[in-house]
Amino acid sequence: MRTLYLDCFSGISGNMFLGALLDLGFPESHLRQELAKLPVNGYELIIKKVEKQGIAATYLDVKTGFFGQRRHRHLPDITAIIDGSDLPAAVKEDAKKVFLRLAEAEAKVHGTTVDKVHFHEVGAVDTIIDIVGTVLGLHWLGIGRVYTSKLRTGSGFVKCSHGRMPVPAPATAELLRGIAWEHGEIAKELVTPTGAALVAVFSAGSGGVPDGFISDTIGYGAGSWDLEIPNVVRAVLGEAAEAQAQAEYLVIEANIDDLNPQIFPHVMDRLFAVGARDVWLTPIIMKKGRSATRLSVLADSAAFPAAAAAILAETTTIGMRYYPVNRLEAERRTATVETPWGEVRVKVSAVKGQTVNAAPEYEDCRKLAAEHGLPLKIVWQKALSLAWPLYGRTDGGEEQ
Ligand SMILES: O=C([S-])c1cc(C(=O)S)c[n+]([C@@H]2O[C@H](COP(=O)(O)O)[C@@H](O)[C@H]2O)c1
Numbered sequence: 001m002r003t004l005y006l007d008c009f010s011g012i013s014g015n016m017f018l019g020a021l022l023d024l025g026f027p028e029s030h031l032r033q034e035l036a037k038l039p040v041n042g043y044e045l046i047i048k049k050v051e052k053q054g055i056a057a058t059y060l061d062v063k064t065g066f067f068g069q070r071r072h073r074h075l076p077d078i079t080a081i082i083d084g085s086d087l088p089a090a091v092k093e094d095a096k097k098v099f100l101r102l103a104e105a106e107a108k109v110h111g112t113t114v115d116k117v118h119f120h121e122v123g124a125v126d127t128i129i130d131i132v133g134t135v136l137g138l139h140w141l142g143i144g145r146v147y148t149s150k151l152r153t154g155s156g157f158v159k160c161s162h163g164r165m166p167v168p169a170p171a172t173a174e175l176l177r178g179i180a181w182e183h184g185e186i187a188k189e190l191v192t193p194t195g196a197a198l199v200a201v202f203s204a205g206s207g208g209v210p211d212g213f214i215s216d217t218i219g220y221g222a223g224s225w226d227l228e229i230p231n232v233v234r235a236v237l238g239e240a241a242e243a244q245a246q247a248e249y250l251v252i253e254a255n256i257d258d259l260n261p262q263i264f265p266h267v268m269d270r271l272f273a274v275g276a277r278d279v280w281l282t283p284i285i286m287k288k289g290r291s292a293t294r295l296s297v298l299a300d301s302a303a304f305p306a307a308a309a310a311i312l313a314e315t316t317t318i319g320m321r322y323y324p325v326n327r328l329e330a331e332r333r334t335a336t337v338e339t340p341w342g343e344v345r346v347k348v349s350a351v352k353g354q355t356v357n358a359a360p361e362y363e364d365c366r367k368l369a370a371e372h373g374l375p376l377k378i379v380w381q382k383a384l385s386l387a388w389p390l391y392g393r394t395d396g397g398e399e400q
């Protein structure tokens with residue numbers, strides 16, 4: 001599993017995290033293209049290579065005008081901004097998780113509720129960009145797990161909209177519950193609430209390099225300070241052998257030669273009802289030349305007990321095999337095309353933002369074909385041809 005180790009010897013903030021992901025190879029063009037989908041404006045994204053105590057690092061800054069900085073947003077405002085974009089669903093969900101964690105920390109510190117929390121500095125456009133951008137980078141780089149070193153927070157006091165606050169700021173301290181941290185020798189705010197919220201949501205462990213981690217790529221994200229130590233976060237990308245063994249999914253199988261075949265559709269329905277991701281049947285020849293059926297089920301590990309119980313209850317098998325599997329999934333979204341007979345939904349799959357497949361919904365095509373007395377293939381082919389622009393290709397194929 002692709003694993004990121006963050007070496008936070010000089011703290012971490014939202015822009016340091018995102019800068020490090022850009023330094024690791026997350027393309028600036030993709031970041032800009034995706035961020036343009038957010039209904040926010042009035043900001044300028046500055047991305048440049050800088051040097052911090054001899055270390056070349058990527059520095060990202062979000063310059064905002066007066067309105068971008070001063071807006072006091074609540075959590076529902078931020079959620080609406082994220083939901084109002086055309087970003088991939090998984091990116092939206094992760095970004096909202098980070099804002100929810102920030103809101104929970106603020107609510108706890110100020111003795112209020114999540115919905116009543118006023119985001120001041122942390123609700124500004126730059127925070128939205130840092131958080132959504134970091135989530136986009138983690139997704140683009142295919143990072144499944146994040147670990148961190150002990151976080152150096154810095155010490156002293158910081159001036160913010162509340163007045164002077166101790167470092168780590170109260171919201172940061174709240175977000176770092178359960179995460180290893182120390183002040184270190186620098187009297188500055190090195191870990192910000194945004195950096196802490198990102199770590200809180202994505203970190204699978206803190207305090208050191210995970211066992212069996214083998215690194216392959218290293219990037220540096222620069223902070224704003226010029227200190228006696230390099231103000232950078234070191235992002236180390238690699239594979240964690242230990243994490244590879246923890247599969248999220250199981251395949252359960254049983255070879256069955258003595259069940260009335262009429263019952264198999266019912267077995268499949270039951271398995272879907274108890275949470276199976278997929279169920280399929282394969283004709284097989286068993287020992288003694290017997291025709292039989294292999295029942296295969298893909299299920300989350302958590303759904304295993306219910307799926308196994310359903311197989312034992314509904315079929316004639318008295319045992320089953322199961323083994324862990326990993327899955328690689330393209331990002332998915334649903335688009336709509338307008339055919340001469342009505343709307344057809346199109347399932348669009350993408351890898352790293354590039355569409356790899358656009359498939360008209362079979363049931364939508366079938367309904368329109370029936371309503372208009374047309375062959376199904378005519379409706380389906382028309383929908384497919386209208387879906388062509390969803391591939392976003394510029395290599396001549398657009399003439400088709
Ligand atoms: O905006 C609010 S309410 C706020 C709360 C707190 C608390 O700890 S409570 C701290 N701060 C300070 O704002 C800046 C911005 O942090 P980013 O995460 O947006 O970089 C930082 O100095 C915080 O300590 C703001």
Ligand code: NI
Nearest residue numbers: 106109162171
């Ligand atoms: Ni606060």
